[in-house]
Amino acid sequence: MKLQTESIGSIPRPIELIEAMQAGLPAEQLDQLYDKAVRQTLLELENTGSPVLTDGEQTKSSFATYPLSGVDMIVPGGMRIDFADGHFRQLPLLKKTPFRFGEFAGSYLAKAQSCTDMPLKQAVISASALSLIYPADGMEGYSQPEFISDLIDESEKDIRSCLEKGAHKVQIDFTEGRLSLKLDPSGGVLRHFIALNNQVLARFSEEEKARIGVHVCPGGDRDSTHSADVDYADLLAELFNLDVRNFYLQLASEPDRVKVLKAIKENLKPNQFVFVGVIDVLNPVVETAEEVRDRVLEAAQYIPLAQLGTTDDCGFSPFADDVSTSRETAFAKIKARIDGTRLAEEQLFA
Numbered sequence: 515m516k517l518q519t520e521s522i523g524s525i526p527r528p529i530e531l532i533e534a535m536q537a538g539l540p541a542e543q544l545d546q547l548y549d550k551a552v553r554q555t556l557l558e559l560e561n562t563g564s565p566v567l568t569d570g571e572q573t574k575s576s577f578a579t580y581p582l583s584g585v586d587m588i589v590p591g592g593m594r595i596d597f598a599d600g601h602f603r604q605l606p607l608l609k610k611t612p613f614r615f616g617e618f619a620g621s622y623l624a625k626a627q628s629c630t631d632m633p634l635k636q637a638v639i640s641a642s643a644l645s646l647i648y649p650a651d652g653m654e655g656y657s658q659p660e661f662i663s664d665l666i667d668e669s670e671k672d673i674r675s676c677l678e679k680g681a682h683k684v685q686i687d688f689t690e691g692r693l694s695l696k697l698d699p700s701g702g703v704l705r706h707f708i709a710l711n712n713q714v715l716a717r718f719s720e721e722e723k724a725r726i727g728v729h730v731c732p733g734g735d736r737d738s739t740h741s742a743d744v745d746y747a748d749l750l751a752e753l754f755n756l757d758v759r760n761f762y763l764q765l766a767s768e769p770d771r772v773k774v775l776k777a778i779k780e781n782l783k784p785n786q787f788v789f790v791g792v793i794d795v796l797n798p799v800v801e802t803a804e805e806v807r808d809r810v811l812e813a814a815q816y817i818p819l820a821q822l823g824t825t826d827d828c829g830f831s832p833f834a835d836d837v838s839t840s841r842e843t844a845f846a847k848i849k850a851r852i853d854g855t856r857l858a859e860e861q862l863f864a
Contacts, residue, residue, distance in 0.1 A: 515565055516863050517810070517823055519855045520789060521848060522729055522762060523637035523685065524577060524829030525555050525570030526841045535575075535834060548573045549625075556630045558841075562849040566633045566682050569626040577687050577832040578639050581672065582606065582647075585616035593646050595693065599738035603833065608647045611656040613664045619684075620675025633682035637729070637829070640688045641669040641714050642707035662710070669714045677722055685762060686711065686728045689828075692741040692749045693733065704752055715757040727760025727789075728753075734764075734828035737796045737838040742767075747777040754781045764827040765791040766801075766809060775816040788817055791827035792854065793847045795839065800846045806854020807861075814862055824855045 527535075531547045539547075555570035574580040582588055592605035623636045648661050676684045688711070694703040711728075718726065730753060733740035746768060753761070768774050778788060792809040793801060810824055830844040831837075 515855065516859050517819075517855050518787075518789065519564070519824040519851060520566045520635060520683065520762070521559070521564065521568050522826050522829045523568050523571050523635075523687075524574075524831045525559075525568075525572070525844050526831040526837065526839050527551060527570075527572055527834055528554070528841065529837070531572070532835060532837065552626060553629050556626060556632070558845050559848065560630070560632060562845055563852040564848060566635055567626070567630060568635050568637070569622055571622075571637065571829065571832075573622060573625070575834050576603075577637060577829060578643055579606070580617055580619070580622075581615040581639065581644065581668070583617040585614070586610065587613065588647065595733070595740050597733065597735060597738040597740050598742065599736065601736060601738065603735065605646055607649055608653065608661070611653060611661075613661055613668065615668045615672060618672050618675040620672075620679050623676050623679050623681055627679065635683040635685055636676040636681045637685045637687055638669075638672050638676065640686050640690070640707075640711055640728075641665050642688065642710050643690050644669070645707075645710060646690070666710075666713050666717075670717045673714070673718070673726065677718075677725060681725065683760065684726050685760075686726065686758070688728050688730050688756075689733050689740075691730045691753065692744050692746070695744045695748055696741045701748065701752060704749070708752060708755055712755075712757050723757065724759050726758050727762055727787075728756055728758050729762040729828075731764035731791075731828040734795055735833055736836055737798075739796070746774050750774070750777040750781050754783055754786060759785060760787050760789065762789045762825050763791060765813070766794040766827050767791070767796060771809075771812065772816075775813060779816040782817065782821065787821050787823065789823040789825035790817070792824045793826040793851050795826050795828050795830050795844075795847065798839070798843060800843060801850045801854070803850055803853035803857055806850055807857035810855060810858035811861065814858070819862060824851055826851060 587610035
């Protein structure tokens with residue numbers, strides 16, 4: 515395809531897998547279900563015509579906390595993230611030191627690579643999101659600067675674990691970016707987050723950065739969001755200061771897409787590439803290929819074709835227990851993105 519197109523990452527898990535995870539089945543039985551879900555997800559994505567695949571995050575409990583799997587250094591009771599429909603998610607708190615990842619994203623990539631020869635991307639959580647698990651009142655004998663130093667080291671290892679295994683792209687999930695403006699409208703927290711993530715990114719070469727990207731959205735969980743009421747333009751004015759080359763931007767669900775596209779045009783740097791969201795993952799109605807085509811053509815009026823690609827607004831199921839969208843709907847929407855992107859190509863490259 516002349517226009518690049520990629521999924522964000524998560525795909526709804528099979529119901530049997532969700533039930534097994536909630537029932538706490540033995541690890542051996544869960545591993546069999548994980549293996550089956552990953553293989554099915556890769557096959558279904560390939561059947562949509564996707565040129566780049568993802569494991570659908572089938573084996574992650576959530577996109578945000580996978581590095582904390584199997585560790586005993588955390589306790590419940592961290593920052594609470596409220597969604598517009600009234601439900602919430604809550605981060606854990608760090609209780610033991612030093613901070614170390616219990617799982618690196620490269621392990622998920624390696625499993626997927628054993629199931630397909632297609633190009634694979636891998637999502638990783640941002641250092642800024644994980645920085646929120648440090649207790650507000652500090653930790654005796656382990657200062658926040660010491661924690662941040664360890665966090666940067668571990669986040670670098672996480673990204674490298676994917677790059678060194680040959681990931682087509684490594685996508686940093688930065689959904690807290692827009693949320694930060696809700697918590698601090700002055701933008702101070704957002705700029706702090708960007709500076710922290712840039713400390714991680716500074717450790718990579720220009721060639722490596724070409725394979726690294728960042729994803730932003732207003733949150734997407736159980737068909738609700740945590741920060742859609744924040745002005746997107748305020749985020750975009752700072753976002754392109756992140757030292758990555760690829761940006762995966764939610765757009766389809768925005769009430770004023772033209773306003774967002776103008777903000778992208780104003781802030782996009784010449785060496786950066788934008789994948790615009792052309793699929794609203796929170797809307798159960800499957801887009802037609804023609805609707806997707808029109809969204810791509812609209813974006814092409816503001817973003818140079820050499821810097822334009824397509825994606826979905828968000829992952830379809832960032833948390834393992836989210837059943838608000840069926841697997842069938844998710845794959846149908848992804849196919850609509852692929853088909854609609856091809857239709858747009860026919861006009862844009864005629």
